[in-house]
Amino acid sequence: MEDFYEKKYLKYKNKYNTVKNSLIGSGSFLKNLIWRRAEKHFSPGPVNIEPIKYAIINAPSSYGIQPFKVFAITNQDLKIKLKEACFNQTQIEESHCLFIFFAIGNLEKRINEYIGKTDFTDKKESMISYVRKLPCPLEWAKMQAYIALGFGMAAAMELNIASCPMEGFKPDEVRKILKLENTDLHPCVLLTVGNKKNDYLLEKRFRFDDLIIDFR
Amino acid sequence: MEDFYEKKYLKYKNKYNTVKNSLIGSGSFLKNLIWRRAEKHFSPGPVNIEPIKYAIINAPSSYGIQPFKVFAITNQDLKIKLKEACFNQTQIEESHCLFIFFAIGNLEKRINEYIGKTDFTDKKESMISYVRKLPCPLEWAKMQAYIALGFGMAAAMELNIASCPMEGFKPDEVRKILKLENTDLHPCVLLTVGNKKNDYLLEKRFRFDDLIIDFR
Numbered sequence: 257m258e259d260f261y262e263k264k265y266l267k268y269k270n271k272y273n274t275v276k277n278s279l280i281g282s283g284s285f286l287k288n289l290i291w292r293r294a295e296k297h298f299s300p301g302p303v304n305i306e307p308i309k310y311a312i313i314n315a316p317s318s319y320g321i322q323p324f325k326v327f328a329i330t331n332q333d334l335k336i337k338l339k340e341a342c343f344n345q346t347q348i349e350e351s352h353c354l355f356i357f358f359a360i361g362n363l364e365k366r367i368n369e370y371i372g373k374t375d376f377t378d379k380k381e382s383m384i385s386y387v388r389k390l391p392c393p394l395e396w397a398k399m400q401a402y403i404a405l406g407f408g409m410a411a412a413m414e415l416n417i418a419s420c421p422m423e424g425f426k427p428d429e430v431r432k433i434l435k436l437e438n439t440d441l442h443p444c445v446l447l448t449v450g451n452k453k454n455d456y457l458l459e460k461r462f463r464f465d466d467l468i469i470d471f472r
Numbered sequence: 473m474e475d476f477y478e479k480k481y482l483k484y485k486n487k488y489n490t491v492k493n494s495l496i497g498s499g500s501f502l503k504n505l506i507w508r509r510a511e512k513h514f515s516p517g518p519v520n521i522e523p524i525k526y527a528i529i530n531a532p533s534s535y536g537i538q539p540f541k542v543f544a545i546t547n548q549d550l551k552i553k554l555k556e557a558c559f560n561q562t563q564i565e566e567s568h569c570l571f572i573f574f575a576i577g578n579l580e581k582r583i584n585e586y587i588g589k590t591d592f593t594d595k596k597e598s599m600i601s602y603v604r605k606l607p608c609p610l611e612w613a614k615m616q617a618y619i620a621l622g623f624g625m626a627a628a629m630e631l632n633i634a635s636c637p638m639e640g641f642k643p644d645e646v647r648k649i650l651k652l653e654n655t656d657l658h659p660c661v662l663l664t665v666g667n668k669k670n671d672y673l674l675e676k677r678f679r680f681d682d683l684i685i686d687f688r
Contacts, residue, residue, distance in 0.1 A: 279523060283630045284499025286523050289530040289623075307495060307502050313683045314505040316625055318639055320675050322683060329687040374676040386640075395611040399618040399661075406619035407505075409532055410626055414499045423534055424602075445615075459536050460590040467529045467538060471545040 288413045293459060295418035298350040298450025303417045305330070305353045308449060311411035312355075315404035319383050321370045323363055323397035324404065325441055327356040327434070334433075341429035342446065347420050351448035356430065357405055358441035359397035363387040365440075398444040405445055412449050422446040504629045509675060511634035514566040514666030519633045521546070521569045524665060527627035528571075531620035535599050537586045539579055539613035540620065541657055543572040543650070550649075557645035558662065563636050567664035572646065573621055574657035575613035579603040581656075614660040621661055628665050638662040 279286050305328060312326055329335055330353045339348040348354055360366050367383045370376075390396045405421060412419040423445055430436075430443045495502050521544060528542055545551055546569045555564040564570055576582050583599045586592075606612045621637060628635040639661055646652075646659045 279526075282523055282627075283501065283504070285501035285504075285626050285630045286527060288499070288501075289527060292530075292532070294532065307498055309680065309684050310495075311502060311505060313677060313680055314508075315622060316508070316510065316637060318637070320677065322678050324683070325685060326683060327685050327687060331687045334687055369682075370678070373678065373682075376675065392608065392611060395608060395614075398611075399615050402615040402618045403622035406531060406622040407626070410501050410623070411498075414501045421532060421534075459592065461529060461536065462538050462586070462589065464525065464529055466585075466589075467540070467542060468525045469541060469543050471543060471547045471550055 284414055285410060292409070292413040294420045295452065296347055296420055297453045298347065298352065298418055298448070299453045300350075301352070301451050302330075303352050303449060303451055304415065305449065307415060308353075308355070308408050308411045308417070311407040312404045315407035317400040317403060318396075319367075319370075319379070319386070320376075321363070321366055321383065322400065322404075323360045323366050324401040324444075325358045325360065326404070327358070329354040329356065337433050338430060341433060342422065342425040345422065345424065347422070347448045347450075348446075350450060351420075352450040353448070355408060355447040355449070356434075356443050357401045357445045357447070358436075359394055359401050359444045361394050361397065361440045361442060363390075363393050363397065394442060398442075401444055405447055408447050408449075416452065417449050418452040419447060419449045422448065500630055501626060508625070508629040510636045511668065512563055512636055513669045514563065514568065514634055514664070515669045516566075517568070517667050518546075519568050519665060519667055520631065521665060523631060524569075524571070524624050524627045524633070527623040528620045531623035533616040533619060534612075535583075535586075535595070535602070536592075537579070537582055537599065538616065538620075539576045539582050540617040540660075541574045541576065542620070543574070545570040545572065553649050554646060557649060558638065558641040561638060561640065563638070563664045563666075564662075566666060567636075568666040569664070571624060571663040571665070572650075572659050573617045573661045573663070574652075575610055575617050575660045577610050577613065577656045577658060579606075579609050579613065610658060614658075617660055621663055624663050624665075632668065633665050634668040635663060635665045638664065 335348055335354050342348050364384055371380050409419050427443045551564055551570050558564050580600055587596050603609060625635050643659045
């Protein structure tokens with residue numbers, strides 16, 4: 257195992273030892289999981305956000321229709337305008353980039369766009385029939401966006417970029433500032449990314465046997 | 473770049489070339505994204521599911537409260553019983569393991585469990601106040617489970633294990649078969665994993681400029 261990981265793990269040794277054998281032969285995603293946490297402050301300066309965007313657009317989604325859009329805001333003036341709509345949380349201003357994830361409400365329109373860009377015309381009928389049966393189409397679109405949010409965080413983790421997801425904001429105000437009132441884009445979650453600052457607490461999680469129940 | 477990735481990329485060369493420069497210095501998560509897709513069939517035999525469980529329990533969630541449980545079903549009899557509740561989709565039976573993600577409805581109880589296991593008693597009030605304001609608490613819990621679903625898929629990808637997420641199933645029947653009718657566990661998504669079988673189509677995705685809008 258490389259030095260980089262050894263150093264990271266030293267701090268979380270006990271936790272790491274319980275899973276070490278499972279991770280032999282794995283890559284950086286699994287190895288990095290042990291230390292990744294939301295970081296509420298960033299150091300100034302830019303980070304490379306292109307791989308984060310790449311992870312977001314390559315995240316899995318149901319039927320592959322990716323019912324969301326993501327705004328990548330590095331413009332400081334715009335971030336400061338948005339800060340108030342985000343309960344003045346400091347990470348908006350300190351971050352290098354604020355990603356805003358918007359769920360798309362009109363799923364049938366999105367499916368038509370998808371079919372227009374791919375060769376999967378034979379899937380259209382089953383896609384349309386599936387989304388028509390959804391009890392909460394917009395909530396479903398948000399779930400797909402949350403997978404992409406997770407993939408964005410995983411990309412940041414891999415590049416040692418600090419990230420902090422945020423659900424605390426006023427959706428209507430965000431829409432207003434970005435002049436999206438008459439669109440079908442509904443902000444559902446934010447992701448701020450930037451340079452690492454301080455060391456941070458490793459928050460506790462539920463244990464294996466609380467979360468995972470085996471049926472062998 | 474290692475041979476392993478070079479081989480994978482050969483097939484998807486054009487797509488890969490457009491992002492290559494962004495991935496210099498990155499680890500296996502970003503490099504693997506280009507070829508990962510849902511695989512609808514599996515070859516027989518076991519795969520190591522421990523790292524997948526590890527990724528699921530280490531996935532980020534809002535406030536860290538992980539409002540979900542995951543059943544890891546390798547028992548073939550039980551999988552076959554569940555197959556009918558999943559519209560007889562073959563991947564249930566062919567998979568080595570069927571993961572069922574359940575969202576937890578009672579978030580305040582979950583927060584109390586979280587506080588009981590951690591030192592973050594000072595966060596309790598803000599957590600409770602936050603979940604009380606959620607318009608759809610169960611849908612929110614599902615969103616958190618979807619991040620964990622994504623992390624499970626990323627772990628499988630890293631280990632060259634085939635995976636297929638599934639939303640097509642009858643929640644009430646799944647609850648009945650698993651004798652969960654009187655519980656607070658609500659199945660929201662499935663993940664089947666197993667040995668890789670055939671080569672599969674690289675389904676098209678939306679382009680960068682459709683999904684990501686920059687504000688520089």
